Amino acid sequence: MTSSPDLNEEDLRQARTVWDYHLMNHPRRPCDIAVGLGGCDPGVALYAAELYRSGLFPRIVFTGATSDATAHLFPKGEAYAFRALAVENGVPGAAVLVEPRATNTGQNIQYSREALDEAGITVRTAMLICMPYMERRAYTAWRRQWPELDVVCASQPIAFDDYLASFDDPRLVIDYMVGDLQRVIEYPKRGFAVEQDIPEDVHAALKHLVTAGFESALLKP
Template sequence: MITGKQPPVTEEVRELARLVWDYHLLGHSLENSHAILVLGSHDPRVAERGAALWLDGKAPLLIFSGGLGNFTAGLWEEPEAVLFGRIAREMGVPEEAMLLESRSTNSGENMRFTRELLKSRGLNPHSFIIVQKPYMERRAYATFKKNWPDKSVRVTSPQIAFEQYPNESISLEVIIQSMVGDLQRIREYPKMGFQIHQDIPGPVWAAFERLVALGFDQHLIR
């Protein structure tokens, strides 16, 4: 959880953060798939994006995966998947089109517990659309491919630009802290067996190091 006084967001910080944001975005074009898998988070706009894709006919099955994680434990009273499922129902997605996985607390568990849930229902989708926050697209892809290397996957997120993404619930400071931490995980997690390897361009890693030096270090693994 990211709390407390945050470093100032100067113009230098904004420029560095845009560089990291752009790296996290994959820019995948979406194809009709067997399932839409929405990963839990503290941002309900992710659920709205997943539900909109189902309503657009991108896949017949909509899965929400998420218990209470790093950002929602102690703040939300119900699992992320339950809240996201309710948002989807309110948008017009029928109950029978959805599956809820409400135990997972991190990205690896999202994949593992969803796979177990699908197996228990006798389902074996071969192609997925993953929905996550923009600044977690790349990490979601790397985690999925580590856990499901034989499946086809595209990744997307709420279609909102960097400048417009902060709102009353998620500040720009928290977004930057999260992006910095996730970039470190993209580098370190393959060594731990959690994700596939992905190259990080030199200027992006230099931006990471500068942001950490400026105090954006609350979401780092220690």
């Protein structure tokens, strides 16, 4: 079990509970399109390229502008950076659509749909490729806001400890995990997402991590 100078074993244990809950564990299956959701993790683009090369879908839409957390990493935008990575890793440029405006998940959905419509591409099934801890939030939002689209989620297969170790600031990764869990709970009340069952141990993990100070990504009151 790995640790960080800033993370104790109980924090890591509770965070691992949240990580496991976020993973949807959907089977990889052929789809009409893949949607690569922007963020701070280039593994999204690399895994999208891997799944494309395996023949699971004929096209990829990368969606995302930048945020305060990614502007220094991807100054031209998350979607453009992910497209470049995918092309470098064997995806033909003609197989990639770029949606460069979205700054939140609702816009990812709206603008990706518009990009597909403008390209004359009709889809019935989609694979959402995102950061591991974003799977459940992405799924619940897409099911609510584009309900006729049959979606499955995928993320780079990586162990929790290895994922934390791949970032300079593992505490911030846990902050984002906590923020995404809060949104899974709260967004259905606002009409943004479908409701999910939240096990008691996941609620307890959320409470522990918020109390421990992992709160920078929580919704503002």
